[in-house]
Amino acid sequence: MAGEVLAFGPNCSAEFALHGGKEKSVLVAGGAGFLGSHICARLIAAGRRVICLDNLMTGSLRNVRELAESRNFCFRLHDVIDPIWLDEPISEIYNLACPASPEKYQRDPLHTFQTSVRGAENLLMLAQAKGARILQASTSEVYGDPEISPQQESYRGAVNTFGPRACYDEGKRAAETLFYEFSAHRGLEVRVARIFNTYGPKMAHDDGRVVSNFIVQALMGQPITVYGDGSQTRSFCYVDDLVDGLMALMASPPDCSSPMNLGNPGEFTVLELAQKVLAKTGSHSPIVFSALPTDDPRQRRPDITRARERLGFNPRVALDQGLDATIAYFSGVMGSISEPFKQVS
Ligand SMILES: NC(=O)c1ccc[n+]([C@@H]2O[C@H](COP(=O)([O-])OP(=O)(O)OC[C@H]3O[C@@H](n4cnc5c(N)ncnc54)[C@H](O)[C@@H]3O)[C@@H](O)[C@H]2O)c1
Known part of the structure; x- marks a missing residue:
């Protein structure tokens, strides 16, 4: 099914693609998951058109059920490991597609690594084709088992390349590299959030965190x-605070493109x-x-000085x-x- 995107839901007709007027959509990859569903809800509440793309591996349609009633919302079932093409004009892409809980990401480590790396590349290529800005949900796990605390963005981490967490930690590190190579060599507008432990409603009960x-x-x-x-x-960061940070980062000026810690x-x-x-x-x-x-x-423990100064990020x-x-x-x-x-x- 390479390249195809299976769509369903009342608003996922060709009409959504062709008659959305001039308004561009926001793509939320991993949008049926815990964080992604909160972002989709915020965007819909703000009147944006949202395409939620997910393979439902750890996410659930229950998380976005209420949004399906909106004319501005569309769900598409797709694995980001496969090439992605969408007809709609897209202005922003949030890449949240990846299981985040160790129990879940260790079930199929190769798929987790491919999701992080190949999935990121597929979304970067889509962003390039659409001229969209793209935000990567990176993680505090890029710091591994840190030797310093709090962790600043300049800290390079202490990560095991082959332990049970490596498929996730190293996958996310490689994804950051891809983001910055696409930015340097193909001119993409990228943002990278290093998210620290976030919790709240809509976490799966068997999530493992x-x-x-x-x-x-x-x-x-x-x-x-x-x-x-x-x-x-x-x-521990509450989800509403984290979503504030992610949306502020997406809207931030180009000099905010280097990695930004977000957490409490x-x-x-x-x-x-x-x-x-x-x-x-x-x-x-x-x-x-x-x-x-x-x-x-x-x-x-995140050092969020940069996010405070650059985004006005202030977990409340x-x-x-x-x-x-x-x-x-x-x-x-x-x-x-x-x-x-x-x-x-
Ligand atoms: N919640 C946190 O504390 C936290 C911390 C650091 C980083 N992050 C990152 O934020 C993102 C979202 O995390 P979450 O807590 O919402 O996790 P989650 O597991 O609830 O959400 C991940 C979503 O991505 C989807 N997905 C997974 N693999 C996919 C694939 N190959 N193709 C398409 N969709 C796929 C899942 O079905 C799910 O809906 C992840 O990338 C995660 O690494 C989260």
């Missing part, structure tokens, strides 16, 4: 599984997070400790407030959750 897992485990009365002794730290610099141990979740849910789940996964980073949602909203979301969807799951931080 620490915030959603602790909440779902607590709500289901299952043991909360903490790896190691729980003293490893993470910085507040730092918490994983054990503190577990205790907060237990207190907020009123759960009596016990905390159980198990071995740390290979290459699990000890510490993660405190962890307590964001957890309340996320717990309320998972409480609402608990009826559909029944299977046990594993957790990776």
